[in-house]
Amino acid sequence: MKKITEILGLKEKESAAVAEKLNELLANYQVYYQNLRGFHWNIKGERFFVLHAKYEELYDDAVEKIDEIAERILTVGGAPLHTFEDYLKVSSIKAEKDKNDAASTMAAVLNNLEVLIKMEREILPVAEAAEDEGTLALISDYISQQEKLVWMLTSFMK
Template identity: 55%
Template sequence: MTDKLNQIGLDNRASKELSDKLNELLANYQIFYMNARGFHWNIKGEKFFELHAKFEDLYNDSLEKIDEIAERILTLGFTPLHNYEDYSGISKIKASRNVSGGKDAVQAILDGYKVLLPLERELLEMAGESNDEGTGALMSDYIREQEKLVWMYSAFLNK
């Protein structure tokens, strides 16, 4: 029975499924991060100072989450994706190009959350079914934070 468990006592098959889904989340976060970084660099207009700082917060937060997701995959006993071709091949978030307007950038961020949040909710459910408290807690924290950010960015767009 113990040969079906990984080093942290979770079912190997369930951990593999979680790891695959975490890699999908990782790929989407990498593109989301790159987009936020580009928005930070290229933003122009009347809300420049406010958005420039907000996008810096966003890409720093995304970078931290990328590291946490990759380390969770390793903790489960698998290998995180680590090259751009893998990321771009499976990410549903697409790379933004030449976005310098505040409203367009904020809308792209909101569109990114429309991909990230369902993935995180799916992972939360999978983690619960697998008794994987570590992955579940991580996803729960991300969901709570991002739901608030969706509200805030939506308010910026008067939605």
């Protein structure tokens, strides 16, 4: 039986590099997701109702992206990381602890998004070298969504 990359017409060596970069993104999304859960549970203050709902919306979105990224890794012939031990080793985003006010949680979210967007931009040329339109489309959509989200969140906090 042919390898999945062969069936899909993807370059095998380059697809392995895509899978590696996607695994790094997956690890960062997992930590970002957990940070959002903590902010959702622990937010306090006058912006509680708005941010409690917003953090839930954001972690629901993150969990969908986590699944899409893991499935994309499998699609390009890789194996997704799947333990928190591995995520913490690979992730540039750090777990946030004891943050419960609007300013500190929102600053952390924006910092996490900055890391994710930078990482996603780094995936684009790797996916292009693999002639991997599926990954290019997926990651380009994420970047577009997150750029708008950053604009909205920074506008909210002014």
